[in-house]
Amino acid sequence: MSAPSQPEAVRIRGVSRRFGAVQALRDIDLTLETGAVHALVGENGAGKSTCFGILAGRIPPSDGTVEVFGEPLSAGDPRASRRHGIVAIYQELTIVPALSAHANVFLGQSLSRRGWLSERAMRRRYLELCERLGVKAVPAGVAAGTLSVADQQILEIMRALVSEARIVLLDEPTASLAQPEREALLELMRSLRAEGITLAFVSHNLDEVLEIADAITVFRDGRLIETAPRSAWTKPRLVAQMLGGETGERLAQELLAQDDDGAAAGHGAAPAARPSRPARPRGELLLRAEEVTVPNAIEGVSLELHAGQIVGLGGLVGSGRTTLLRALAGLEPSASGRLWVDGRERPWPRTVRRAREYGIALLPEDRKGEGLVLSMSAMENVTMSDWRGVARWSLLSRRRMASCASASAEKFGFRAARIGETVRNLSGGNQQKLLLARWQHCRPRVLLADEPTRGIDIGAKDEILTALEQMAREGLGIVVVSSELEEVTVVSDRVAVLAEGRLMGVLDRDRDAITVAQILNTAYDVEVAHAPA
Amino acid sequence: MPQLERAPEPPYGAVGRPAAAVATAPAPAGGTRAVPARALDLVLRYAMVGVLVALLIVANALSPGFFEIGNLRNILTQNAAVGVVAIGMTFVIIAGGFDLSVSAVAAAGTVLFASFAGHASIPLAVLGVLACALVAGLFNGLVITRLRVNPFVATLGSSSIIAGLALLYSHSQPIVPSKAGFDFLGTGTVAGVPTSIVVLAAGFAVGGVVLAKHVFGRAVFAVGGNAEAARLSGMRVDTIRTITYLISAACAAVAGLIIASQTGVGQADVAANITLDSIAIVIIGGTSLLGGEGAMWRTLVGLLILATINNVFDSLALDTAAQSVVKGSIVIVAVTLDAFTRSRQR
Numbered sequence: 001m002s003a004p005s006q007p008e009a010v011r012i013r014g015v016s017r018r019f020g021a022v023q024a025l026r027d028i029d030l031t032l033e034t035g036a037v038h039a040l041v042g043e044n045g046a047g048k049s050t051c052f053g054i055l056a057g058r059i060p061p062s063d064g065t066v067e068v069f070g071e072p073l074s075a076g077d078p079r080a081s082r083r084h085g086i087v088a089i090y091q092e093l094t095i096v097p098a099l100s101a102h103a104n105v106f107l108g109q110s111l112s113r114r115g116w117l118s119e120r121a122m123r124r125r126y127l128e129l130c131e132r133l134g135v136k137a138v139p140a141g142v143a144a145g146t147l148s149v150a151d152q153q154i155l156e157i158m159r160a161l162v163s164e165a166r167i168v169l170l171d172e173p174t175a176s177l178a179q180p181e182r183e184a185l186l187e188l189m190r191s192l193r194a195e196g197i198t199l200a201f202v203s204h205n206l207d208e209v210l211e212i213a214d215a216i217t218v219f220r221d222g223r224l225i226e227t228a229p230r231s232a233w234t235k236p237r238l239v240a241q242m243l244g245g246e247t248g249e250r251l252a253q254e255l256l257a258q259d260d261d262g263a264a265a266g267h268g269a270a271p272a273a274r275p276s277r278p279a280r281p282r283g284e285l286l287l288r289a290e291e292v293t294v295p296n297a298i299e300g301v302s303l304e305l306h307a308g309q310i311v312g313l314g315g316l317v318g319s320g321r322t323t324l325l326r327a328l329a330g331l332e333p334s335a336s337g338r339l340w341v342d343g344r345e346r347p348w349p350r351t352v353r354r355a356r357e358y359g360i361a362l363l364p365e366d367r368k369g370e371g372l373v374l375s376m377s378a379m380e381n382v383t384m385s386d387w388r389g390v391a392r393w394s395l396l397s398r399r400r401m402a403s404c405a406s407a408s409a410e411k412f413g414f415r416a417a418r419i420g421e422t423v424r425n426l427s428g429g430n431q432q433k434l435l436l437a438r439w440q441h442c443r444p445r446v447l448l449a450d451e452p453t454r455g456i457d458i459g460a461k462d463e464i465l466t467a468l469e470q471m472a473r474e475g476l477g478i479v480v481v482s483s484e485l486e487e488v489t490v491v492s493d494r495v496a497v498l499a500e501g502r503l504m505g506v507l508d509r510d511r512d513a514i515t516v517a518q519i520l521n522t523a524y525d526v527e528v529a530h531a532p533a
Numbered sequence: 534m535p536q537l538e539r540a541p542e543p544p545y546g547a548v549g550r551p552a553a554a555v556a557t558a559p560a561p562a563g564g565t566r567a568v569p570a571r572a573l574d575l576v577l578r579y580a581m582v583g584v585l586v587a588l589l590i591v592a593n594a595l596s597p598g599f600f601e602i603g604n605l606r607n608i609l610t611q612n613a614a615v616g617v618v619a620i621g622m623t624f625v626i627i628a629g630g631f632d633l634s635v636s637a638v639a640a641a642g643t644v645l646f647a648s649f650a651g652h653a654s655i656p657l658a659v660l661g662v663l664a665c666a667l668v669a670g671l672f673n674g675l676v677i678t679r680l681r682v683n684p685f686v687a688t689l690g691s692s693s694i695i696a697g698l699a700l701l702y703s704h705s706q707p708i709v710p711s712k713a714g715f716d717f718l719g720t721g722t723v724a725g726v727p728t729s730i731v732v733l734a735a736g737f738a739v740g741g742v743v744l745a746k747h748v749f750g751r752a753v754f755a756v757g758g759n760a761e762a763a764r765l766s767g768m769r770v771d772t773i774r775t776i777t778y779l780i781s782a783a784c785a786a787v788a789g790l791i792i793a794s795q796t797g798v799g800q801a802d803v804a805a806n807i808t809l810d811s812i813a814i815v816i817i818g819g820t821s822l823l824g825g826e827g828a829m830w831r832t833l834v835g836l837l838i839l840a841t842i843n844n845v846f847d848s849l850a851l852d853t854a855a856q857s858v859v860k861g862s863i864v865i866v867a868v869t870l871d872a873f874t875r876s877r878q879r
Contacts, residue, residue: 329765364761370759373755373758375754375825384755384766396746
């Protein structure tokens with residue numbers, strides 16, 4: 001803006017918002033400086049998204065005022081927010097899959113001459129934009145639906161730029177991105193900042209928050225706890241403020257302890273808040289897979305899993321981690337390979353039911369799409385892996401279902417009182433606990449967990465990881481895939497590292513240091529000084 | 534800078550937000566809803582029961598003989614066939630499917646029943662009709678689950694095939710059997726109650742218990758709500774879907790038996806409106822067209838609403854065209870309610 005005084009991009013004063021009985025935001029004062037990157041952090045339900053909703057005009061505040069570049073913003077009017085140059089980009093992207101990249105960028109603001117779309121001008125402007133932002137242009141004929149989530153996100157950001165956005169709100173922009181894509185996005189955010197665009201973003205990934213933000217605000221229970229410039233924050237302090245109370249203290253302490261360890265061992269950033277430990281004892285060999293091949297995805301991969309152990313699959317998105325899990329779960333009909341279950345060779349499972357016969361169960365990555373039936377109750381979702389177990393003469397007993405489901409779900413910190421609620425109304429963390437409880441209810445021998453902590457807040461994450469460890473201690477064999485490699489390093493006894501569909505190596509806690517750096521080095525086939533085995 | 538020239542807009546809080554905004558606001562994740570919102574949910578949930586009660590009151594006012602046993606018996610026997618079809622349709626729709634072939638199956642049922650009754654005993658004829666219907670249902674189920682054809686298109690096609698076969702089989706002529714007992718389902722009674730009403734009541738009772746309590750019934754909900762989740766928890770999704778089409782075809786065949794028995798003829802071109810009426814009944818009751826949500830009692834409510842409207846219009850000797858208008862409007866109201874309820878659930 002050209003206003004001489006350079007007013008703040010956004011000035012929120014005394015804003016509150018209630019949803020019925022719930023106070024989602026209490027008396028928030030927040031200022032976003034023009035041309036800066038501002039991060040909002042906090043647990044799920046802390047008020048970050050409501051805050052974005054108010055700025056974007058999706059949600060009218062119950063009280064308080066908002067000024068944008070010194071002008072008052074009219075309440076709850078998405079078009080007014082747009083006129084002030086505010087664009088919000090949510091996790092659910094609004095890309096039209098069948099249209100090309102540039103058509104998506106110019107969606108709703110197409111360039112035309114006398115009513116006819118000017119394909120060529122849009123393409124040219126798109127290429128200019130790509131150059132300006134330093135991203136690779138998508139070929140003209142390619143439909144946006146075939147692009148990766150990361151590339152689609154870039155298109156959405158470009159759409160904001162074309163519409164002359166001056167304030168861009170990003171809701172968990174990196175949640176579904178792999179490490180290199182994350183870095184590319186952070187780079188893009190830096191170039192936006194360099195162009196004077198004000199950015200606000202919500203993220204659960206504190207490392208990235210600390211890396212890119214100029215200022216960080218912590219929310220807890222609808223209150224703004226603290227806003228401070230980046231220099232005033234450390235990871236432990238962020239965690240402590242986010243959680244508040246005792247949990248925060250404990251986690252922060254552990255983080256601090258690990259920070260020291262990390263510094264001593266010389267491998268940079270601290271992993272999640274859990275102490276390092278020796279490998280769990282190895283039980284019998286549950287599963288041995290060899291020469292696993294899925295056309296165009298993985299080739300000749302092998303894997304061993306022992307009872308009581310957690311094996312992590314390390315590697316980047318696209319390395320074939322998820323495909324390997326899905327092949328083991330019977331979800332890849334074109335998969336081939338040799339499989340031994342309890343020492344006996346069995347035909348490769350090409351249906352889910354066959355895999356279940358072998359005792360293999362999958363905790364899918366897409367909780368809502370593949371895991372839960374949102375319209376059904378929590379207890380039905382938990383017990384649906386084995387309804388016969390809570391039925392008599394094939395008629396379900398509500399009482400038995402409730403007691404079995406609560407018993408399973410309580411192990412993961414799910415409150416038994418909520419077992420009858422419809423899953424749609426539960427938070428992401430609680431939903432994930434229900435999915436875990438499903439495999440507690442009907443016990444498989446092998447659990448394949450794909451992104452078990454995606455999109456849930458740090459407190460619930462901790463509970464889920466603890467639960468997985470607990471399940472391993474009880475003799476389950478677990479295979480974990482996570483985009484957050486720290487998590488893999490923390491929870492795994494062994495890590496099989498994949499890259500481009502091939503097994504690059506196996507890190508064993510008894511032999512190697514399991515660190516993010518080690519995983520990446522193995523994935524990129526970098527020579528590292530190995531301790532002799 | 535056009536923004537700077539505009540009159541300043543009123544700031545937040547200066548404009549009082551209407552209280553209604555609270556009720557339509559999305560509830561935060563995991564949070565509890567306000568009391569008025571809960572009440573609204575309850576109203577939405579049982580809206581169609583309210584509509585039914587209102588209709589019954591209106592019906593009684595317009596035609597004072599409405600609640601007489603004779604009239605009630607008439608209403609139910611007239612709607613027994615479509616009611617039985619709606620029971621099967623409920624399974625199909627909750628599983629996320631659709632069955633447009635029920636009219637054809639019912640019509641073919643009347644033809645086969647009349648034809649078989651000329652050659653065999655009535656019970657054997659009934660079994661023969663049911664067996665043929667199961668073949669039709671299996672065909673629907675396999676085309677939909679194995680060949681992955683959209684249910685709408687698959688059953689539209691099979692509907693045409695079955696109707697054509699029935700016409701060929703009967704040489705487009707009505708078949709009039711003269712066997713004792715052929716009219717038992719239509720005009721006979723069991724302990725004083727018309728057989729068709731007994732069949733309808735039994736159908737709702739069994740269907741209701743299976744859907745609400747049986748492992749299969751809940752699996753139907755799971756498949757309709759999220760097929761992928763059902764598959765990953767080890768359910769035979771395709772088998773469950775196919776079974777819903779078997780149930781639907783069997784119900785349609787029973788409807789055919791009732792119609793043939795009531796009219797005394799087997800004819801390949803009867804019951805043409807049963808498909809749309811049965812779907813309307815399921816939807817009016819409040820079962821979601823998207824699958825995964827609904828209940829058998831809802832279908833019963835839908836049936837009674839439609840039956841009441843038909844009866845009132847008939848007793849007032851009004852045009853059937855007006856009936857059609859009212860029926861259509863109620864379907865749209867029901868679907869709108871469903872959409873509104875869904876938008877409140879986010």
